[in-house]
Amino acid sequence: MQTYYDAINLITSAGKFRISLGLERIEKILGLLGNPQDKLQCIHVAGTNGKGSVCAILSSILTAAGKKTGLYTSPHIFKYNERIKINGEPISDEDFASYVAGITKLADKNKIDLTEFEILTAVMFKYFYDNQVEVVVLETGLGGRYDATNVIKRNLCSVITHVALDHTERLGNTKEKIAFEKAGIIKPGCPCIVFEGYEVYKDVADKLNSALILIAPFENPEKLSLKGIYQQENLSLALAAIRQVFPEISQDVIDIGLGKVQHMCRFQYIEDKNLIIDGAHNPDGVNALSASLNQYYPNSKRRFIFGCLKNKDYSKMVQTLFEPDDEIYFYHFRHKNSCEVSELQRVCPYQSNEFTKNTQIDFHDGKLNIICGSFYMIAELAEILGVSCNK
Numbered sequence: 001m002q003t004y005y006d007a008i009n010l011i012t013s014a015g016k017f018r019i020s021l022g023l024e025r026i027e028k029i030l031g032l033l034g035n036p037q038d039k040l041q042c043i044h045v046a047g048t049n050g051k052g053s054v055c056a057i058l059s060s061i062l063t064a065a066g067k068k069t070g071l072y073t074s075p076h077i078f079k080y081n082e083r084i085k086i087n088g089e090p091i092s093d094e095d096f097a098s099y100v101a102g103i104t105k106l107a108d109k110n111k112i113d114l115t116e117f118e119i120l121t122a123v124m125f126k127y128f129y130d131n132q133v134e135v136v137v138l139e140t141g142l143g144g145r146y147d148a149t150n151v152i153k154r155n156l157c158s159v160i161t162h163v164a165l166d167h168t169e170r171l172g173n174t175k176e177k178i179a180f181e182k183a184g185i186i187k188p189g190c191p192c193i194v195f196e197g198y199e200v201y202k203d204v205a206d207k208l209n210s211a212l213i214l215i216a217p218f219e220n221p222e223k224l225s226l227k228g229i230y231q232q233e234n235l236s237l238a239l240a241a242i243r244q245v246f247p248e249i250s251q252d253v254i255d256i257g258l259g260k261v262q263h264m265c266r267f268q269y270i271e272d273k274n275l276i277i278d279g280a281h282n283p284d285g286v287n288a289l290s291a292s293l294n295q296y297y298p299n300s301k302r303r304f305i306f307g308c309l310k311n312k313d314y315s316k317m318v319q320t321l322f323e324p325d326d327e328i329y330f331y332h333f334r335h336k337n338s339c340e341v342s343e344l345q346r347v348c349p350y351q352s353n354e355f356t357k358n359t360q361i362d363f364h365d366g367k368l369n370i371i372c373g374s375f376y377m378i379a380e381l382a383e384i385l386g387v388s389c390n391k
Helices: 004-011 024-032 051-064 093-109 116-130 175-185 199-207 231-245 251-259 283-296 314-321 341-347 375-385
Strands: 042-046 069-072 084-086 135-139 157-160 192-194 212-214 268-270 275-277 302-306 327-330 368-372
Touching (some): 004 116, 024 093, 024 116, 051 069, 051 135, 069 116, 084 116, 093 116, 157 175, 192 231, 231 251, 302 314, 314 341
Parallel strands (some): 042 135, 069 135, 157 192, 192 212, 275 368, 302 368
Antiparallel strands (some): 268 275
């Protein structure tokens, strides 16, 4: 019998953890599975920053409205199961292992060389179909046009969040080029909701006879359980999607859903450590984090533990985030692309130290502690520091 850890070994085996954009492989495996994606109703969300929060808000509202709601997000923080949820409950270890084993066996038999993300995407579509999910909230992994989630032919609507310069080696080196990739999720005759007016959105929507809905990010986030000033934009997009697709959902139900939104490690406050954990991992995200810290904790002295991937614009991130009086630690985590501490120290204008598993932090000295820079290091640091991120 397959176990969760057997499944992890299968999806992380040699060659699986890679980025290989394109729809040919995912189309083949889903065809062999009976194309479950064609039988599901999806809200498709793309963007550089904020798409995970938009998805979490949508899922919570739809669940509160009594709809059986599937949620597909990435990356995970602690376990792969976090990426695939129904009404907020992650797929079980047993189901995860069973679906991964079945799909990888089918792919190997038919000589389909799936990536890790493609395996997970196929698992998600089949699992949601088998469990008769009514609405799927679907987050793209990377880009949009050639992302594995874009195998769907139609959607209830698409949502495109904030666009910034990230993954430029794959998506383009200007915001306009990146916006073109995100616009790939716009489907014929299906509405698309945005709050940035890139010309490419209008061009693609016009070509596909799709309604383009440009909204102002002015919704009041008072009843939203997620914190961070950037959540106003995310909330505005999510509520526009709900009102467009499900106008029958009442404001009372929406408010219930907003109060129950959970999205781990997005400006998440851990009270017993006076600690903020945030997944900001590019300059735009770091700008938003810095603005939120200034608004919510304007007078706090700050201690940072920062690490990031070496393909990020870490120089800009470091120079944006830190101030002269901050206590700064850099962390080199286990990911193969983790940036070296010496390189982070080289670009940092202020005194800093290396964080190791033996570093002693006094969490009760009055300083606000902040962990940020990469989702990939959070699980490691949480274990070292004895922090629980589960609400």
